[in-house]
Amino acid sequence: xxxxxxxxxxxxxxxxxxxxxxxxxxxxxxxxxxxxxxxxxxxxxxxxxxxxxxxxxxxxxxxxxxxxxxxxxxxxxxxxxxxxxxxxxxxxxxxxxxxxxxxxxxxxxxxxxxxxxxxxxxxxxxxxxxxxxxxxxxxxxxxxxxxxxxxxxxxxxxxxxxxxxxxxxxxxxxxxxxxxxxxxxxxxxxxxxxxxxxxxxxxxxxxxxxxxxxxxx
Amino acid sequence: xxxxxxxxxxxxxxxxxxxxxxxxxxxxxxxxxxxxxxxxxxxxxxxxxxxxxxxxxxxxxxxxxxxxxxxxxxxxxxxxxxxxxxxxxxxxxxxxxxxxxxxxxxxxxxxxxxxxxxxxxxxxxxxxxxxxxxxxxxxxxxxxxxxxxxxxxxxxxxxxxxxxxxxxxxxxxxxxxxxxxxxxxxxxxxxxxxxxxxxxxxxxxxxxxxxxxxxxx
Numbered sequence: 001x002x003x004x005x006x007x008x009x010x011x012x013x014x015x016x017x018x019x020x021x022x023x024x025x026x027x028x029x030x031x032x033x034x035x036x037x038x039x040x041x042x043x044x045x046x047x048x049x050x051x052x053x054x055x056x057x058x059x060x061x062x063x064x065x066x067x068x069x070x071x072x073x074x075x076x077x078x079x080x081x082x083x084x085x086x087x088x089x090x091x092x093x094x095x096x097x098x099x100x101x102x103x104x105x106x107x108x109x110x111x112x113x114x115x116x117x118x119x120x121x122x123x124x125x126x127x128x129x130x131x132x133x134x135x136x137x138x139x140x141x142x143x144x145x146x147x148x149x150x151x152x153x154x155x156x157x158x159x160x161x162x163x164x165x166x167x168x169x170x171x172x173x174x175x176x177x178x179x180x181x182x183x184x185x186x187x188x189x190x191x192x193x194x195x196x197x198x199x200x201x202x203x204x205x206x207x208x209x210x211x212x213x214x215x216x217x
Numbered sequence: 218x219x220x221x222x223x224x225x226x227x228x229x230x231x232x233x234x235x236x237x238x239x240x241x242x243x244x245x246x247x248x249x250x251x252x253x254x255x256x257x258x259x260x261x262x263x264x265x266x267x268x269x270x271x272x273x274x275x276x277x278x279x280x281x282x283x284x285x286x287x288x289x290x291x292x293x294x295x296x297x298x299x300x301x302x303x304x305x306x307x308x309x310x311x312x313x314x315x316x317x318x319x320x321x322x323x324x325x326x327x328x329x330x331x332x333x334x335x336x337x338x339x340x341x342x343x344x345x346x347x348x349x350x351x352x353x354x355x356x357x358x359x360x361x362x363x364x365x366x367x368x369x370x371x372x373x374x375x376x377x378x379x380x381x382x383x384x385x386x387x388x389x390x391x392x393x394x395x396x397x398x399x400x401x402x403x404x405x406x407x408x409x410x411x412x413x414x415x416x417x418x419x420x421x422x423x424x425x426x427x428x429x430x431x432x433x434x
Binding site: 099170 | 315359383389392394412416418
């Protein structure tokens with residue numbers, strides 16, 4: 001190995017070490033259970049004309065909330081009841097499940113970032129006043145970190161970039177490809193699903209460590 | 218940073234790179250769904266005196282097999298049916314579930330290596346001829362790699378050591394603390410549970426890459 005390669009390895013290692021060892025660079029992690037975002041149109045099909053969701057709990061991202069209301073989702077192999085609706089209403093209906101859930105449903109949702117539902121899996125949604133056969137909209141959500149532009153500057157990352165997030169405990173795990181999402185509306189928070197949480201024995205409130213993604217894009 | 222620190226970093230990085238880049242050092246991965254090992258005494262309580270398990274399928278480790286028979290397991294919050302029994306009979310009854318399963322059961326099994334059931338979670342097992350309230354024996358199995366002494370020499374690892382196993386795909390993941398188990402009876406195979414599999418979109422047959430564990434023991 002020549003001197004240049006050695007130097008680049010050392011610089012990379014040192015840069016990661018310095019990011020990881022700065023205590024204020026921890027990323028709070030929130031575990032997302034299966035849930036559903038509804039369009040205004042689909043909300044009214046499921047719950048009736050003019051229906052408004054009732055707040056149950058504010059979520060970490062400003063303005064977002066868990067509603068009192070739930071729906072059932074169904075696939076060719078089975079159904080899951082009590083799937084929480086998150087508000088407010090969005091342009092597109094989207095259902096986010098874990099891989100474990102998808103096996104129970106007998107469906108094959110792709111791994112996608114939130115909002116990217118084109119060509120994703122169909123799913124049936126059942127509400128108290130009606131049901132919908134969604135042609136696409138069922139996804140497994142890609143792990144991601146919400147952050148403000150100030151946080152992005154602090155972590156030296158930008159919107160759309162992939163980073164690695166390490167969680168240390170008795171079942172330590174490293175998520176190799178975590179999407180950075182930057183917006184002035186966002187509060188620092190990493191979202192993982194229940195499979196990722198259970199594989200790493202991670203509960204909401206755990207902190208991860210960010211380092212630069214080194215693999216193929 | 219002094220020259221010595223730089224040198225040790227470079228040596229560590231180069232050693233890991235050389236392990237990871239050797240193609241024959243891939244580790245085949247098998248996904249273990251929830252299952253149950255029974256003692257001869259407990260087998261007879263559940264299935265009747267003198268009962269013998271029927272072979273359904275040979276497993277990757279020589280002599281081990283999935284039986285035709287299944288049991289139900291129950292906790293304070295719920296039950297799970299069709300839990301596969303693995304044979305042959307062992308000295309101690311042990312039930313291995315995922316964290317996801319444990320939430321459904323309402324039980325709190327510890328993360329353990331197989332066989333280490335002392336002080337683990339209680340669980341009820343129901344068979345066609347009887348049931349057992351096990352005072353301990355329910356665990357979440359720690360990810361591990363079975364290998365022969367020849368494989369251990371090839372990977373430069375020893376029994377009881379922890380290594381890191383990386384899996385690369387669209388949901389790349391790195392298991393930071395994977396136990397090495399060496400025996401002349403073992404065939405090279407990494408065992409992970411369904412939570413770990415689903416968190417990394419890993420199916421049986423996927424290959425992982427081994428590198429040295431760098432964290433605290």
